[in-house]
Amino acid sequence: MANELRDIALASKAWPFEEARKLLARYPDGAPAKGAVLFETGYGPSGLPHIGTFNEVLRTTIVRRAFAILSDIPTHLIAFSDDMDGLRKVPDNVPNQAMLREHLGKPLTRIPDPFGTHESFAHHNNAMLRDFLDRYGFEYEFASSTEYYASGRFDEALRGVLRRYDAIMGVMLPTLREERRATYSPVLPVDPKTGVVLQVPVEVIDAEAGTIRWTDPNDGEVMTGSALGGAAKLQWKVDWAMRWVALGVDYEMAGKDLINSVIQSSKICRILGAKPPEGFNYEMFLDEHGEKISKSKGNGLSLEQWLTYGPQESLAYYIYREPKRAKQLHIGVIPRAIDDYWKSVADYAAQPPEQQLGNPVHHIHDGKVPTGVPPVSxxxxxxxxxxxxxxxxxxxxxxxxxxxxxxxxxxxxxxxxxxxxxxxxxxxxxxxxLKRRAPEGVEIEALRALDASLAAIGDDADPAAAIQNEVYEIGKTFYGKERLRDWFKALYETLLGSEQGPRMGSFIALYGIDNSRRLIADALSKTAD
Missing domain, CATH: 1.10.10 (Arc Repressor Mutant, subunit A)
Incomplete structure (x- = not known):
């Protein structure tokens, strides 16, 4: 069965298998020397984690699972936090903003936690990231940029950057505005006086020793120091490439807004002697106003908000579908996502294997799809x-x-x-x-007819089917087939207070005939005879 499933997956057009086949082609001779295929996701802890962060880990995990069907090569996932980045702006959705402004430019792990619960701002946000990844049950290793730099784990890769400093500058300078070129450096020293990550030109003195020289922008002093052991960090596009090389990253996806960054980082990765990872650029989530969701703005939805109004499976379902199409992410999409999820669950059992592998719920549940479906949407x-x-x-x-x-x-x-x-x-x-309006015109007589019809149905008939038929026949009588939509709209607006609604047969059966007749009576009481 495993071989049969693998053969079907090799031909599947589902996007996770298309991505997994890239990795299969990357290692045609079996496992790499490091022993496993390495997946990576990145998180910038300058703001609170949001669904965009969760989205990247989920989609990467889904590709990882798809690869496990195609290959026996072990896999590993690193969730990497860029917590050594300097804080450039204060997020809008955190407390103690005045305090944070006093620490602008410092690495996020050296800024006090505005919430007062952790060692630093980055430690707080990293803990939030791990919490919501753990709650969903992801298998991953958390990695901290600060720890990797300070421990010396990146030192050899950093020497590689210093050795190829001019070539990297040749990649980056043409992409920058003229005024930015004058101050750009791939290496950013951490000021030993202020602790700020400096954006200053740097001269490489000794690549093997990791020694660099720069001019202090505050007092003009010429400084010489190390770029190793956490005394400096890299500009993020260079940092990204260095990390791919140092860790041996094989797969990392990114948002569409980072396409140019992927291109530049891939060039630098090749300069450093490695092959860039596989991956693809997904479209961004938008808020209800069509704007990109942002950690600093706090717009869009938080993971906590979605899980207040819908189960995590519905969120995973929404994230899985159409990753290369921009989608709005707000409270209003949750009900549809829940019902679409359960519709896919209902379809799964009767589907042949090739269709099951294209069904989102297969990937959400790693093939262990629930068998029961709620009898009410x-x-x-x-x-x-x-x-x-x-x-x-x-x-x-x-x-x-x-x-x-x-x-x-x-x-x-x-x-x-x-x-x-x-x-x-x-x-x-x-x-x-919700605002129930008074019925008017033909709606009044149609509602009276519906009330009389419900009174005659009784409780012995198949409620939903019988009621739906009566609703439909009354609509044809008073509106004609061509205007049935107006009849249902009238029912929703006068009885439920909304412009859209359910199959009325199912609703009336659920709410009860007597209760539904009282709804009709209440609506009719608002009209003038």
Whole structure:
């Protein structure tokens, strides 16, 4: 079965397998000398981790899993924090901003934690990164730029940069504005007087000893010091390439906004004598206004926000799909993501293996896809919570669900788990937008007809199917087939208070005929006879 699955994966057009095949071609003769294929993701802890960070680790992990189907070569994932970077601006979404401004330019691991809980600002943000990666169950090794520089682990690669200093300058200078060329240096000394990461021209004195010379921009003193052991760091494009070389990185993806950076870093990587990693450039997530989400702005969604209103599987599903298409990331996308996820789960069992390998849930669950599907959609659950009102609680919602399920059917754990998400989402975001309008014109007579039809249905019929048929027939009578959309829109706006809604047969069956008739009566009471 493993060989059969491998053969199917080799031909699969699913993007994780397309990426994994790049790595297979990279090592046609088997495992590399270092013993494993190395995946890397990067994190800049100048701001709090957000879904963009989670996105990169998840997608990289999915490629790693796909490669494991194609090859027996071991793999390893490093989540690398650029925590030796100097703080360039104070994020908008952290406390004690005045204190942080006093430390601008210093490495993030040498800046006090504005939250007052960790050794430094970087230690705080690194802890947050590890926490949300651990909560999802990622397998990774955390790596700190500060620790790698200070321990000397990068020293030999740094000597390589100093040996090829002029060639690296030849790559970088043509990409810079004229005024930036005058001050650019691949190597950034850490000022021994102030602790600030200096953006100054540097002269290489002795590449093997790692000695450099620069002029102090504050007092004009000519300084000579080491570029090794954490006394200096590299400009980030050079740093990226150096890290690929020092660690032997085989795969790293990046956002579309870093395409030029990937190009320059790849050139430098080759100058340093190594092959650049495989990878691809994914499109960026946008907030509800179409702007790129940013750690410093804190726009878009945090991981905590998504997990307040939807399960982590729905987030993984949203992230997996169409990585090369820009997508908005805000609260409003969560309900659809939940229902699309469960639709894919429902499809999975009956699909042949080649389709299963293209189904997002296969990659989200590493082939261990759930077998049960909630009998009620999340959208329908939201509508139920909506009509129950602002004071709806989980027990009340579950009582309605129990009445809807077949007699004697056990509670559904997957559906039960969705109830708190629906209540929270409705309370915090949907309830303030709902406004039931009074019916008017033909809507009044159509609602009266629906009420009479519901009264005649009784409780013995197949509720959802019978009710849906009645709703449809009343719509044809009063609106005609060509205007049925207007009929359903009227139902949503007058009974539910929204422009969109569920299949009314399913909703009325869930909410109950008597309760639904009371909704109709309440709507009709707002009209003038």
């Amino acid at each position: 999340f959208g329908l659950l939201l509508n139920l919570v909506g009509v129950l009102g602002a004071n709806a609680n989980a027990d009340q919602v579950r009582t309605y669900l129990a009445r809807y399920l077949p007699a004697g059917a056990p509670a559904d754990p997957a559906l039960d788990a969705l109830v708190p998400y629906a209540i929270a989402l409705h309370r915090d975001f949907i309830a303030p937008t």
